[in-house]
Amino acid sequence: MKNLYSPCKLCQRNCGVDRLAGEVGFCGETAVLRIGAAVIHKGEEPSLVGTGGSGTIFISGCNLGCSFCQNYQISQGVEQGEERKETSLGKAVSAEDFADICIELCNMGAENINIVTGSHAIPALVEGIKAAKKKGMTLPFLWNSSGYETCDSLELLRDYIDIYLPDLKTLDSDIAEKFFNAPDYPASATTAILKMIDMTAKKSRENAREKVIIRHLILPGYLKATRAVLLWFADNAKDRALLSLMTQYTPIPNRKRAMPERYLSEDEYETVLKWLEELKIDEGFCQELVTGNDWLPDFKRHNPFSSELSVPVARLFTSQT
Numbered sequence: 001m002k003n004l005y006s007p008c009k010l011c012q013r014n015c016g017v018d019r020l021a022g023e024v025g026f027c028g029e030t031a032v033l034r035i036g037a038a039v040i041h042k043g044e045e046p047s048l049v050g051t052g053g054s055g056t057i058f059i060s061g062c063n064l065g066c067s068f069c070q071n072y073q074i075s076q077g078v079e080q081g082e083e084r085k086e087t088s089l090g091k092a093v094s095a096e097d098f099a100d101i102c103i104e105l106c107n108m109g110a111e112n113i114n115i116v117t118g119s120h121a122i123p124a125l126v127e128g129i130k131a132a133k134k135k136g137m138t139l140p141f142l143w144n145s146s147g148y149e150t151c152d153s154l155e156l157l158r159d160y161i162d163i164y165l166p167d168l169k170t171l172d173s174d175i176a177e178k179f180f181n182a183p184d185y186p187a188s189a190t191t192a193i194l195k196m197i198d199m200t201a202k203k204s205r206e207n208a209r210e211k212v213i214i215r216h217l218i219l220p221g222y223l224k225a226t227r228a229v230l231l232w233f234a235d236n237a238k239d240r241a242l243l244s245l246m247t248q249y250t251p252i253p254n255r256k257r258a259m260p261e262r263y264l265s266e267d268e269y270e271t272v273l274k275w276l277e278e279l280k281i282d283e284g285f286c287q288e289l290v291t292g293n294d295w296l297p298d299f300k301r302h303n304p305f306s307s308e309l310s311v312p313v314a315r316l317f318t319s320q321t
């Protein structure tokens, strides 16, 4: 499976670089799997947090690269000047290391293993999941992604992923171009999400609907785009997946990128709640209105989040490389 990195066409960016030889494409990562953090996370959807928390593993690098990404330190690196980027934060891990992290999260009481932003690292992650299962890991694996995967890449996950949490960020190509340089995102993400729904339905006939949770982050000032997402969900996925509406958009100080520069307003929030009612989307999740920067992690810290939100894996992340 590692051959898929050379030349790399794992995602729609189609870079064609030789990641096995150390080259990097848009996602900024070679074939070496790197992890930005591993924590017990209590800020995910209630059904995923349960009582023990979600065992969340943040993968370094990203194939979408949203300008407003809250995890930019590990997904894109820290900006230096206009264009230059430092390498994103993270620690190189082998499949065995990945398996050990999963076991440690399990021992800390995790309800599941939640892999965040791994679309550009699917071959390595499949090896890691296989190694974890070999060591006796029985927790469900979650795929928590931007939804910017090809169907061929998703096919590689079919036997290994139990629950999908794809974003549906926008259906507007102009917004997709402006904030993540991917005008094809709307077509790609809806195709990927329908594929996830299909794979999950075939895998587990019981509670299949609860195993695809489509996340949408409401962007302040872009409510029309949110309405389009809600309409798409109501027409295409409502009976087969759950919606999770997120209000935690946080402007990032000192980032020189195009991004909404304010939090979501109360009026905007109320409008979206009315649309949920109008479209009879009455199951799923909706965050309360968030207006502080509690959701802005700092991956330079041992615990990137507040202690209420997460507990880090102890031994692996005392320093970043």
Ligand code: SF4
Pocket (backbone or CB within 6 Å): 008, 009, 010, 011, 012, 013, 014, 015, 016, 017, 024, 025, 026, 027, 028, 062, 063, 119, 120, 121
């Ligand atoms: S996974 Fe990375 S290198 Fe490969 S095609 Fe996508 S962005 Fe390019």
